[in-house]
Amino acid sequence: xxxxxxxxxxxxxxxxxxxxxxxxxxxxxxxxxxxxxxxxxxxxxxxxxxxxxxxxxxxxxxxxxxxxxxxxxxxxxxxxxxxxxxxxxxxxxxxxxxxxxxxxxxxxxxxxxxxxxxxxxxxxxxxxxxxxxxxxxxxxxxxxxxxxxxxxxxxxxxxxxxxxxxxxxxxxxxxxxxxxxxxxxxxxxxxxxxxxxxxxxxxxxxxxxxxxxxxxxxxxx
Numbered sequence: 001x002x003x004x005x006x007x008x009x010x011x012x013x014x015x016x017x018x019x020x021x022x023x024x025x026x027x028x029x030x031x032x033x034x035x036x037x038x039x040x041x042x043x044x045x046x047x048x049x050x051x052x053x054x055x056x057x058x059x060x061x062x063x064x065x066x067x068x069x070x071x072x073x074x075x076x077x078x079x080x081x082x083x084x085x086x087x088x089x090x091x092x093x094x095x096x097x098x099x100x101x102x103x104x105x106x107x108x109x110x111x112x113x114x115x116x117x118x119x120x121x122x123x124x125x126x127x128x129x130x131x132x133x134x135x136x137x138x139x140x141x142x143x144x145x146x147x148x149x150x151x152x153x154x155x156x157x158x159x160x161x162x163x164x165x166x167x168x169x170x171x172x173x174x175x176x177x178x179x180x181x182x183x184x185x186x187x188x189x190x191x192x193x194x195x196x197x198x199x200x201x202x203x204x205x206x207x208x209x210x211x212x213x214x215x216x217x218x219x220x221x
Contacts, residue, residue, distance in 0.1 A: 028210025
């Protein structure tokens with residue numbers, strides 16, 4: 001599948017898959033979307049305590065890097081697991097401008113370390129941030145009550161509806177600890193129905209720039 005690096009409206013880059021006309025991040029702003037969906041409406045619910053995070057779609061590492069920057073700012077311990085079936089290649093990673101756009105040049109080595117570190121093992125990125133990159137298909141996930149928070153950042157329903165199925169969301173529900181949270185940029189009715197079917201309580205929130213709404217789901221048990 002042909003891929004190209006494009007710049008989104010907030011100046012940050014993403015990968016565009018031409019055959020699907022699908023991007024790894026919002027064309028309206030990759031960084032803005034990540035901060036709004038995953039930090040503001042996800043991570044910020046967990047204050048002054050360690051957090052274990054599962055990311056569905058590690059991709060370019062943007063969400064992981066922004067989460068690392070938040071952990072530095074808040075002095076928060078984070079255990080981060082990113083699942084990716086098709087890892088981004090080194091050339092594409094080097095084309096991402098996240099470090100400069102986030103004004104995080106002092107952590108350039110951290111972004112590089114995240115992509116160079118070994119897959120399928122737990123890597124200590126720094127004293128308070130660990131990263132496990134799992135090369136795995138989403139339907140192979142079988143964790144049970146491990147995570148406080150899930151960043152659900154799969155490709156859109158339009159191009160990969162199977163990633164938004166009841167079966168996948170049941171795996172997400174099982175992966176979360178009691179009272180865990182899942183956040184996603186998605187806001188389709190069919191996605192909400194799948195979430196509710198497996199036990200989630202779902203709320204609709206204002207979406208990031210260019211998108212009217214998004215979902216946040218709670219495992220209330």
